[in-house]
Amino acid sequence: MDNEALRAEAARIFKVGVAAADPVGAVRRALTVEPVKGRPVVIALGKAAGAMMEETLRHVNAKAALVITNAENAREISGASVIIGEHPVPGDGSVVAGTALLDLVADLTAREQVLALISGGGSALAIAPVDGVSVVDKQTANTVLLGSGLDINQVNLVRQCLSRIKGGGLLTATKASVRALILSDVIGDDLRVVASGPTVSRVGSHAHARAALTKVGAWNAMPASVRAHLEMDESEPVVRQGQNQIVGSNRVSLDAMVTATDGAVLIDSTLDGDVAEAANKVLMEIRKVQGDCTLIFGGETTVNLQGDGLGGRNQELALRVAKQAQDLVGDWVFLSAGTDGRDGPTDAAGGLVDADTVKRMLASGRSVERVLADNDSFHGLEASGDLFVTGSTGTNVADVQVFLRRS
Numbered sequence: 522m523d524n525e526a527l528r529a530e531a532a533r534i535f536k537v538g539v540a541a542a543d544p545v546g547a548v549r550r551a552l553t554v555e556p557v558k559g560r561p562v563v564i565a566l567g568k569a570a571g572a573m574m575e576e577t578l579r580h581v582n583a584k585a586a587l588v589i590t591n592a593e594n595a596r597e598i599s600g601a602s603v604i605i606g607e608h609p610v611p612g613d614g615s616v617v618a619g620t621a622l623l624d625l626v627a628d629l630t631a632r633e634q635v636l637a638l639i640s641g642g643g644s645a646l647a648i649a650p651v652d653g654v655s656v657v658d659k660q661t662a663n664t665v666l667l668g669s670g671l672d673i674n675q676v677n678l679v680r681q682c683l684s685r686i687k688g689g690g691l692l693t694a695t696k697a698s699v700r701a702l703i704l705s706d707v708i709g710d711d712l713r714v715v716a717s718g719p720t721v722s723r724v725g726s727h728a729h730a731r732a733a734l735t736k737v738g739a740w741n742a743m744p745a746s747v748r749a750h751l752e753m754d755e756s757e758p759v760v761r762q763g764q765n766q767i768v769g770s771n772r773v774s775l776d777a778m779v780t781a782t783d784g785a786v787l788i789d790s791t792l793d794g795d796v797a798e799a800a801n802k803v804l805m806e807i808r809k810v811q812g813d814c815t816l817i818f819g820g821e822t823t824v825n826l827q828g829d830g831l832g833g834r835n836q837e838l839a840l841r842v843a844k845q846a847q848d849l850v851g852d853w854v855f856l857s858a859g860t861d862g863r864d865g866p867t868d869a870a871g872g873l874v875d876a877d878t879v880k881r882m883l884a885s886g887r888s889v890e891r892v893l894a895d896n897d898s899f900h901g902l903e904a905s906g907d908l909f910v911t912g913s914t915g916t917n918v919a920d921v922q923v924f925l926r927r928s
Contacts, residue, residue: 567640606646641706643716792820830897833865839872
């Protein structure tokens with residue numbers, strides 16, 4: 522199998538994983554097994570919100586319907602209002618969305634019901650800061666979090682402490698019963714973390730948030746209003762129970778990728794932490810295997826920003842693997858990509874590298890070491906022809922990785 526064939530096969534396997542996270546099929550199965558009675562208020566929040574809402578409205582006679590999603594996935598939906606929020610850093614649209622969400626459920630009675638359709642990306646797409654924290658300060662805090670190196674659980678812990686929606690905020694904002702269908706983009710499927718858990722209790726307390734920020738040196742970078750809020754004494758929030766159901770996840774996608782590929786092996790479904798350490802882990806697993814192989818990984822890494830370049834965790838992971846894999850025998854490719862089709866603040870899903878990536882990058886006049894030091898993996902992979910671009914997929918179940926080798 523030549524290099525182009527290997528690249529095509531890696532892309533095929535990625536598409537299988539995305540298809541397994543199809544929000545339409547996930548919602549259809551859930552509402553067929555347990556149909557909704559009555560006329561609920563339906564709220565769809567996240568990158569897959571549009572597709573989840575469209576399918577839901579085929580099964581449900583909604584009293585009202587609100588979709589909150591990002592610009593790439595936004596479209597008119599008959600019977601629903603659509604608001605575009607910003608991602609990964611919340612903006613004015615996110616503020617409008619957060620206000621609309623809370624207003625929609627505020628006056629519902631205990632006899633009424635809310636059906637929440639939750640998918641990844643919701644943390645930034647709808648925001649409602651706590652009293653004393655401005656929208657600008659919330660945006661600044663989010664930018665600090667994204668570059669801090671904190672894992673997604675810790676990032677969402679801080680977000681929840683600063684929000685009236687996250688960490689069970691939707692439950693406390695209404696008297697209505699709440700049922701949530703959740704497309705999980707979080708490794709381990711901790712529902713407190715998907716979209717920062719609007720229908721479940723918080724990940725932790727103000728003290729936990731302070732400790733996390735202090736540990737990575739991000740505390741002083743937070744706006745004064747955020748620090749003041751997190752330093753306030755707090756009583757343990759009382760959050761009533763909602764009915765939460767996972768309808769799709771990263772592990773479901775990984776299993777589908779293995780099933781659809783002869784000889785494929787799932788190596789790690791919890792690839793997380795610092796991207797440099799994750800690259801070392803991937804290479805260690807690759808070196809354990811001799812000869813032809815197809816190795817599957819999944820998870821969500823983090824990048825501790827040191828430079829001012831452009832890129833994302835998947836692009837940087839792919840480039841780090843390419844840099845360290847120059848001694849591997851045989852033809853090989855490594856793909857790391859986000860199932861939502863977008864990696865960081867770029868239009869690429871990730872990177873698809875091979876044995877000649879480093880050579881091509883050097884030929885373009887770029888040093889791999891300099892590119893990584895600047896966190897500029899997008900421009901580095903663009904120069905070597907190794908960006909993996911899919912466009913928005915309409916779903917989001919974190920990241921997947923594929924390593925293929927043929928002798």
